[in-house]
Structure formats: structure tokens, C-alpha cells
Amino acid sequence: DAGVTQSPTHLIKTRGQQVTLRCSPKSGHDTVSWYQQALGQGPQFIFQYYEEEERQRGNFPDRFSGHQYPNYSSELNVNALLLGDSALYLCASSWGHSNTGELFFGEGSRLTVL
Amino acid sequence: AQTVTQSQPEMSVQEAETVTLSCTYDTSESNYYLFWYKQPPSRQMILVIRQEAYKQQNATENRFSVNFQKAAKSFSLKISDSQLGDTAMYFCAFMKHGLAASGTYKYIFGTGTRLKVLA
Numbered sequence: 001d002a003g004v005t006q007s008p009t010h011l012i013k014t015r016g017q018q019v020t021l022r023c024s025p026k027s028g029h030d031t032v033s034w035y036q037q038a039l040g041q042g043p044q045f046i047f048q049y050y051e052e053e054e055r056q057r058g059n060f061p062d063r064f065s066g067h068q069y070p071n072y073s074s075e076l077n078v079n080a081l082l083l084g085d086s087a088l089y090l091c092a093s094s095w096g097h098s099n100t101g102e103l104f105f106g107e108g109s110r111l112t113v114l
Numbered sequence: 115a116q117t118v119t120q121s122q123p124e125m126s127v128q129e130a131e132t133v134t135l136s137c138t139y140d141t142s143e144s145n146y147y148l149f150w151y152k153q154p155p156s157r158q159m160i161l162v163i164r165q166e167a168y169k170q171q172n173a174t175e176n177r178f179s180v181n182f183q184k185a186a187k188s189f190s191l192k193i194s195d196s197q198l199g200d201t202a203m204y205f206c207a208f209m210k211h212g213l214a215a216s217g218t219y220k221y222i223f224g225t226g227t228r229l230k231v232l233a
Binding site: 004035041042044045058102103105106107 | 147151164166205211219220221224225226
């Protein structure tokens with residue numbers, strides 16, 4: 001049973017560039033959330049997708065956008081990269097009708113902006 | 115707005131000993147979940163233990179147990195018989211109760227406690 005998979009695992013970009021990160025949820029899950037974890041900090045909620053719609057958004061600028069596909073996979077796009085966008089980006093999945101609260105996390109994509 | 119505070123940035127414990135990690139939170143919600151997640155170095159975050167606020171009984175999972183004090187808004191994690199594999203970053207997290215599909219699966223994390231188990 002495949003867990004949450006993310007790609008790429010590491011990438012380096014320069015300021016002003018754009019990046020796309022990808023996530024495949026755990027088998028059977030249809031809800032995907034994205035978190036940003038800066039070095040030495042706890043993860044911060046970016047947004048959550050269900051049925052291909054953004055259901056909730058954290059306090060992140062419009063440069064951060066996402067998409068969910070019919071197969072439940074998801075992308076996180078960040079435009080006009082800033083040095084402060086350097087972080088580990090975590091994808092987490094769950095089943096939409098769950099009320100247990102549990103999220104399943106991927107290993108993350110580590111983005112370095114130079 | 116909800117907040118989660120972990121006041122111990124780093125802790126260490128001898129193998130086989132017991133250690134307690136602290137977490138406090140602030141919320142006006144009455145129905146919510148609290149979690150402890152473990153993030154080993156360069157590995158994915160995994161759930162250690164989960165507590166539903168309406169349950170008075172403290173959750174336990176093998177060597178892991180919590181002390182949930184709802185009135186004090188405190189949620190500490192006790193690890194008994196510490197093992198080398200327990201070395202990791204531990205995050206306390208809060209979430210309002212609800213269905214994932216409604217968009218409520220939004221965790222508020224603390225800043226984490228780095229635990230090192232010494233041989």
C-alpha cells in the first residue's frame with residue numbers, strides 16, 4: 001500500500017523563478033493538504049483540496065496556488081520565488097469522509113531559493 | 115485564532131528512561147483534536163498519539179501516553195522506556211473537529227521539540 005509520495009525530493013531555484021511540486025495521496029485518500037516547514041519551525045498550513053476545489057487556505061499570498069486532479073493527485077505552484085520561500089514542503093492526505101483527524105504525510109520536497 | 119506552544123526546543127534522555135514533552139494550546143473551540151507527531155531526520159512525519167477533546171481519558175499507545183488537561187489547555191507526551199529509535203523531532207498539533215471534506219483538516223503545529231535518546 002503506497003503512502004503519500006512527493007516529487008521532486010530536492011530542488012534549487014533562483015529568485016523570481018517558478019516551481020511546481022507534486023503529490024500523490026495515499027491509496028484510498030481523496031483529500032490533499034500542503035504545508036510549508038521552514039528550518040527549525042513547525043509546518044504552516046498552505047491550503048487543502050477536496051473534489052478538485054480549494055476548501056481552505058492559510059495565510060499565504062496568491063503566489064502560492066494549487067491544483068487537484070481527478071485522480072486526487074495534487075500540485076503546489078509557487079511563482080516569483082523569494083529567498084524566504086526556502087523550506088520543506090509537505091503534502092498530507094486523508095479520506096474526505098474521515099473524522100478521525102489523522103493526516104498522512106509525505107517525506108516532503110526541499111526547496112532552496114538562491 | 116488557535117495557537118500551540120512547545121517551550122522545550124531540545125531534550126535528551128537516556129535509553130530506557132522516561133521523558134515528558136510539554137505542549138500548551140489556546141483555543142475557544144470546545145470540540146477538537148490534539149496530536150503528537152514524530153518527524154525522524156529526513157523521514158516522513160508519522161502520528162504518535164491522538165486525543166479527542168471530549169474524551170476525559172488520556173490516550174495511550176504502547177510506550178506513549180498523554181496527560182491531557184483540558185481546563186489548563188495542556189497536552190504533554192510521556193515516552194516510557196525510551197529507545198534509540200525515538201530520536202526525532204516531535205510536534206504537537208491542534209485541529210478543530212470536523213470532516214476532512216469540509217476543509218477543516220487544518221493543523222496548527224507547535225515549533226517542535228528535538229528529542230535525542232542517548233545510548
